[in-house]
Amino acid sequence: MAAGIVNPFAGQHLRPIWHADTALVDLEATLDLAGASRHYSKSGVLRPASSAAQAELFRTAASSNTWLTSEDVKEQYPWLNADFGALHTPGGQVDTSQFLLDTQQKLQERGGTVRRNAHVTGWTESTRQGSITLQSGVRHSASLIVLAVGYGYLRFPALNRLNLHSVKGQTVEVSHLPGLKLALPVCGQGYVAPGTKSLTLGTTYERDFDDLTPTRSGQRAIIKLTSSMIPRLANAGVTGAAAGVRVGVPGTRLPMVGPIGRRVWIFTGLGSKGLLFAPHIARRLPAWLENPEHVPPEIRVRLRQTTGP
Secondary structure: OOOOEEOOEEOOOOEEOOOHHHHHHHHHHHHHHOOOHHHEEOOOEEEEOOOHHHHHHHHHOOOOOEEEOHHHHHHHOOOOOOOOOEEEEOOEEEOHHHHHHHHHHHHHHOOOOOOOOOOEEEEEEOOOOEEEEEOOOOEEEEOOEEEOOOHHHHHOHHHOOEOOEEEEEEEEEEOOOOOOOOOOOEEEOEEEEEOOOOEEEEOOOEOOOOOOOOOHHHHHHHHHHHHOOOHHHHHOOEEEEEEEEEEEOOOOOOOEEEEOOOOEEEEEOOOOOHHHHHHHHHOOHHHHHHOHHHOOHHHEOOEOOOOOO
């Protein structure tokens, strides 16, 4: 959630995200429940076309969006390189740090408990309850446990059979450029997201990686990519860099939800669409916990295929 961009479409072919319209509504409802609506800028997302073929594809999607010709772009966004036009889609940008802080505060106000840095080392279950063990040795029990894990799933042998893969992503922070009035995120060749103190540029998709630190090569690749959309970024001053890992389900753009035991569930595989998938699924999760068969088949728990003699 590095940049907090909410975009209902995926990839260069503008494929609609699974349940995108409902997911946007659920995100707004969750922001409201958390008292965090002020941290969501519904500016939309600007998507410049990179070719004539892509421009034609974008124009066919313009019924529920706004298509901008290259002349429109030059008039409204003179800093953007969009010779083939651009699409203005719904969505926008969430300040994810503030959203999470507000959510935790609201949870505690409603009687929930938030423990930070309370690392889970394992879990057990019986017919009536599940129990988790923390690094401190403390154990907590409940009738049901939901493991909402990301890259940390690899630490647990019991989760290694889940059909998941990991993709490293890097971002670069650059200082604001004089005269560049960027009031909405731009997605196409990478992405550029405005912030109060800097711009966030992304991202890489690295399936083979040795560590989780940002690299100079990743930084150069991101700047080269994003400056093809906004040429002035080629000379922007770098103020920081970050890296993380997306966990997804191979062959899909969907998460993974469901029971992995009698009292333990998994909720993972959100990839790069956590801001859309998480609220949408979370608002339905209580009903699914009561009736596991109601989990949509396309997001049910998947195990790796094993081969043997």
